[in-house]
Amino acid sequence: MxxxxxxxxxxxxxxxxxxxxxxxxxxxxxxxxxxxxxxxxxxxxxxxxxxxxxxxxxxxxxxxxxxxxxxxxxxxxxxxxxxxxxxxxxxxxxxxxxxxxxxxxxxxxxxxxxxxxxxxxxxxxxxxxxxxxxxPADLALDDATIIETLATVKHAQDRLGVKAGDSVVVIGQGTTGLLHTQLAALAGANPVIAVSRTKWKLDMAMRMGAHHALDVSAEKSLSEVMRLTGNQGADVVIDTAGGAATLAVAIEMLKPGGRLSPYAVSHECCATFTTFPLYYKEISIIGSRALHPTDMAPSIDLVSQGKIDIKGxxxxxxxxxxxxxxxxxxxxxxxxxxxxxxxxxxx
Ligand SMILES: [Zn+2]
Ligand SMILES: [Zn+2]
Incomplete structure (x- = not known):
């Protein structure tokens, strides 16, 4: 039967x-x-x-x-x-x-x-x-569903090569933004700057290792990011909000040689985009799609070893x-x- x-x-x-x-x-x-x-x-x-x-x-x-x-x-x-x-x-x-x-x-x-x-x-x-x-047997199976998302975040950060000492801006602090914030802090990035318009998400970002929380739109975060990076700009910007306006400002807040992850999926056209900043500042835009099978086991380990907090x-x-x-x-x-x-x- x-x-x-x-x-x-x-x-x-x-x-x-x-x-x-x-x-x-x-x-x-x-x-x-x-x-x-x-x-x-x-x-x-x-x-x-x-x-x-x-x-x-x-x-x-x-x-x-x-x-x-x-x-x-x-x-x-x-x-x-x-x-x-x-x-x-x-x-x-x-x-x-x-x-x-x-x-x-x-x-x-x-x-x-x-x-x-x-x-x-x-x-x-x-x-x-x-x-x-x-x-592992001791993980609550409802919380553990977040590990799939963590694997996609890890996949993106591995491609970006986020490392100790990098200044990292994470635009948007939804589930993927918060996981990006945590993973960058875990890699030793400093400062990790979380950007969101939602107060409770910023509070969560600070608990998850962000060094600074900016309660402004992405467009308005530029001057603060410059100030917090000693006017150098960020090594890495991860855009989990997506869209045309955030792409332009994300490129602007990168230092020369910086790397950008347009992590959020967007079909929006970016009318003001030109390739000039890619040339002039030698910016890398690094795409990432979903997760690779080999991202799963390390992501499970990050959670089971208590390095990434999936509660909340x-x-x-x-x-x-x-x-x-x-x-x-x-x-x-x-x-x-x-x-x-x-x-x-x-x-
Ligand atoms: Zn999903
Ligand atoms: Zn195939």
């Missing part, structure tokens, strides 16, 4: 239907996971509102997901039934030129678990074992059957919460 899994399926924009779905028979290289928690992020909000062009309904969202292995196929050796795990949601094809070069996050046929592939807003999922990364990111928890309420709350107050968690263990 096929296993049935209660699943919150998005059948149209802003419309959920909670249904029972059959889980496929266990494939030899797959695992069936009993989902514990799924964090909802801005990507999910975009899917919920129907902002992705090629969505095929029903969509089962959920890509920041933890759970426990229910059963493991015979070829899966790194986890076994009963092990807590977190999912790497970046699904890669394994045969394109990028995958052949071990650059799975840039796979030509990539999909996101929870968008192109059915995700974790369900009781059970059937997924290739390689996407399940073991977690989850502002509310909803049972799977109330997924629609969770999304309504998130859409109505997306600046007031960092992450909402949907708990698949509570019906």
């Amino acid at each position: 096929a296993l049935l899994s209660k699943t919150a399926a998005l059948t149209a924009p802003r419309t959920f239907s909670v249904i029972d779905r059959a889980i496929p028979a266990l494939a030899p290289d797959h695992v069936v996971l009993r989902i514990a928690a799924t964090a909802v992020c801005h990507t999910d909000l975009g899917i919920y509102k129907g902002q992705y062009a090629n969505l095929k309904y029903p969509v089962v969202m959920g890509h920041e997901s933890t759970g426990v292995v229910e059963s493991a196929g015979e070829k899966v050796t790194h986890v076994k039934a009963g092990d807590p795990v977190i999912i790497n949601p970046i699904i890669s094809c394994g045969h394109c030129d990028m995958c052949q070069r071990e650059m799975q996050n840039l796979c030509r046929n990539a999909g996101l678990f929870g968008r192109e592939v059915d995700g974790s807003l369900a009781e059970l999922v059937h997924v290739a074992g390689k996407y399940a990364h073991p977690l 990111f989850v502002s509310g928890t909803f049972p799977l059957s109330k997924t629609d309420q969770a999304f309504k709350e998130y859409e109505g107050n997306s600046n007031g919460v960092l992450r909402l968690v949907i708990d698949s263990r509570e019906g």
Whole structure:
């Protein structure tokens, strides 16, 4: 008898239907996971509102997901039934030129678990074992969902080469901004300057290692950044707010030789952008996409060793059957919460 899994399926924009779905028979290289928690992020909000062009309904969202292995196929050796795990949601094809070069996050046929592939807003999922990364037993599975986001942040900072002594500006202090602030401080960057218009997020940034908190818009932070860096400018600017206006000011606040991460995804055109500052100040703009499979284990270690604090990111928890309420709350107050968690263990 096929296993049935209660699943919150998005059948149209802003419309959920909670249904029972059959889980496929266990494939030899797959695992069936009993989902514990799924964090909802801005990507999910975009899917919920129907902002992705090629969505095929029903969509089962959920890509920041933890759970426990229910059963493991015979070829899966790194986890076994009963092990807590977190999912790497970046699904890669394994045969394109990028995958052949071990650059799975840039796979030509990539999909996101929870968008192109059915995700974790369900009781059970059937997924290739390689996407399940073991977690230490003492981590709370709702908080641990943040490790997926941490892995994307770590991926970006590794590409930027953030190191001790760098002056780092982090624009925006949502979940990704706060994690960037913490990770830069952990690397020994000094000063780490957090920029946000939201007081409680700045308070959190200071607790998480920022040396300065600027309660101004990105555009207005330029003079303070210059003052705090002795008029030299910053070595690194990480823009988690995104958009055309922040790009221009981010380039302006960099010192010669500086590095910029346009971390937030934006489709906005930047009408005033010219390449001149890239030439004159020899600025590097360093893109980063999602996470690489090898970012997962070190990110889990950072949390389990207490080097990165993931407490305080989850502002509310909803049972799977109330997924629609969770999304309504998130859409109505997306600046007031960092992450909402949907708990698949509570019906
Ligand atoms: Zn996400
Ligand atoms: Zn590929």
